[in-house]
Amino acid sequence: MKKNIQHLQQSHFDLKQQGEPKNEVARSFIDEPENDRRSFFKKAALGGLSLGGMMMMPLEDTLAHTTSKVNRLSNxxxxxxxxxxxxxxxxxxxxxxxxxxxxxxxxxxxxxxxxxxxxxxxxxxxxxxxxxxxxxxxxxxxxxxxxxxxxxxxxxxxxxxxxxxxxxxVPLYQLMGGKFRDKVRIYVDTPTVQDPDEFANKMKERVDMGFTMLKMDIGIGLIKDEKDTLTNKSPWGPMRGWSDQDVMSYTQTPHQFTHVQITPKGLERMVEYAAKARAKVGFEIPLAIDHFGHMGYNEMIKLAEAFEPYNIAWLEDLVPWQNTEHWKRITEAITTPTLTGEDTYHKKNFKDLIENRAVDLVHPDPGSAGGYLQTKKIGDYAEEYGIGMALHHAASPITFMGTVHAAAATYNFIGLEHHSVDNPWWEDLVVGADGPLVKDGYVQVPESPGIGLELNEDEVKKRLKEGEQxxxxxxxxxxxxxxxxxxx
Structure with missing residues (x-):
């Protein structure tokens, strides 16, 4: 018996060295993936091969048949x-x-x-x-x-x-220890709309599309041109936009150094956006808020207290993520959950926030955090301290689906951001999904190898940045x- 096993092992090694099997019938099992029982007997008959005859085939051909369903695309x-x-x-x-x-x-x-x-x-x-x-x-x-x-x-x-x-x-989630869920919940980001009623209508449209979790961008940029809403805005001129790279501009100055303050009128105007959104979507839908503007932590506490009657799911990126002590002061002063981390690189840079319980939720983006495994490690570490994890994403559908796998594999996951719901061709960039990527506010976790998607090359070529190949x-x-x- 031992000799027979050794002979089989040696023959299998020889087969690897020789490449394709010599027997035409055996080779056909590799060339045609639909080698079910019926096709097997058909090929056997055409090749003059009976079951008894198969026993007389050269060992390498027999092994080729019996391992014909093994993936040979890679070693x-x-x-x-x-x-x-x-x-x-x-x-x-x-x-x-x-x-x-x-x-x-x-x-x-x-x-x-x-x-x-x-x-x-x-x-x-x-x-x-x-x-x-x-x-x-x-x-x-x-x-x-x-x-x-x-x-x-x-x-x-x-x-x-x-x-x-x-x-x-195997699918990506399997390489990360398996999955906790078969589908991943999406929270949908909403671009800023100046008029509060239009903004509320936009949120209601999201719910009508099937989304069960929402986020609004409500910042002081919405009210900066109104009289008596902000104090100390004049040094920052027109409060230049996010594209300004000047180190002394408003957007490049850390929150605590602008000394911009919000007035009672400003608070009233900011809260109006959340109030009208809640009136449209009700209170059962989680509703988060982001992009408040560059103000110190005292102003953020004022804002958080003003939003409190509207049961906000979380307040995002109130101050720079590096300011652990400021985050801790905010978190301990308010009842609304706090969240940050989309710009944080590596698990080691989340440790202060997590170990000090400076935030209620961590918010890595795999595109900045170090990738999928780092994201899972961050989530797992946060879980040890009783902290949940939401995920940020605003890039391609390729990494969106990869992030779905990371979310599926992480126990304390809460929601994944979808930043391209208003882009009609975004999902067209990829193939391989069985239907729409996002359906009724969730994404089904793929079972295909890797992330489960490939690029639609023709569509990507149409969308290439000018001058790009x-x-x-x-x-x-x-x-x-x-x-x-x-x-x-």
Missing amino acids: PSDLKITDMRIAQYGNVPLLKIYTNQGIHGLGDVRDGADKRYALMLKSRILGENPCNVERIFKRIEQFGWHGRQGGGVSGIEMALWDLAGKAYG FFAPTDDWNEIRSWDRTWS
């Missing part, structure tokens, strides 16, 4: 990264990692990020086995930082997980030019 242990390229649509650089076995992984470099954050890392991942995700992450994590600067490391990490799932033939060669980034060690 994970021999995978190597051969290339990485970018194709940008709008403000989202899509990222593709290629291998020596024809399979690839997809990610993106977060919305609004520079593709060079990822391209500079290409030389550091070439030749690596993409299934060693943590090993590669350990090499490149030093090049990530907060906000969009985390997009390079995060985009590569996300593409690696997609690739690993395809290599092993579709995954053009990036050979200029192949050579590493520095010694990366951060200690001596």
Whole structure:
């Protein structure tokens, strides 16, 4: 018996070395995936092969048949990264990692990020086995930082997980320990609308579309042009927009240093937006608020107390996430839940917020946090301290679906942001879904390998940023030019 087993093992090894089986009938089982029982007997008959005859086939052909349903698209242990390229649509650089076995992984470099954050890392991942995700992450994590600067490391990490799932033939959530839920709840973001009644109507439209969780952007930009609503706005001129990169502009000045204050009239006007929205959608729908503006923590406590009668699900990014002590003061002073983290890179930078219970909810974006696994690690760590996790996302449907997998695999998950509901072609960028990605306020967790989606190349090509090519060669980034060690 022992000799027979050894003979089978040796024959299987020989088969791998020889490639395709010699017998035409056995080879046909590999070439045609629909090798069910009926096709087997049909092929056997056509080939003059009976069940008895099959027992007389060469061992390599018998093994070829009996293992014909094994995935031969990849041999994970021999995978190597051969290339990485970018194709940008709008403000989202899509990222593709290629291998020596024809399979690839997809990610993106977060919305609004520079593709060079990822391209500079290409030389550091070439030749690596993409299934060693943590090993590669350990090499490149030093090049990530907060906000969009985390997009390079995060985009590569996300593409690696997609690739690993395809290599092993399993959905991404399975690589993260399995899933807690079959579908993931969405909260839908709503662009700012100046008129409170129109804003409320917009929220009601969201509910009519099937969404069960909402967020409003209610900031002092809505009232800044009204007399006696804000104190100390004059040094900031017209309160320039988010695109202003001047380090001394309003948008680039940390909240505590603007010394803008909100007046009783300003509070009344801000609250009007929430009051009218609640009148339209009722109180059973969770309703969160974001984008208040750059004011110190005392002003945020005033605002939070004014919103309290409207049962707000959470108040988001009231002050910069780095200000743990300010967050703790706000959280302890109010009853409405607090939340931050979409611009925070890496689990280690969430630790102060979590360990000090400075917020009620953490809010990582995989596109900045370091990718899917870092996001799950952040959620798991928050769970240890009794803190829940919502997820931020505003980029491509590729990473949106990858984030769905991370949400499915994390116990204390609450809701995932959908930032593109008003974009009619956003879902057209991908194929592979069985129907719409989002239905009745939820996303079904895919069971296909990797993230479960591929790019619709024709649609992506139509949407490419002006001057951008579709995954053009990036050979200029192949050579590493520095010694990366951060200690001596």
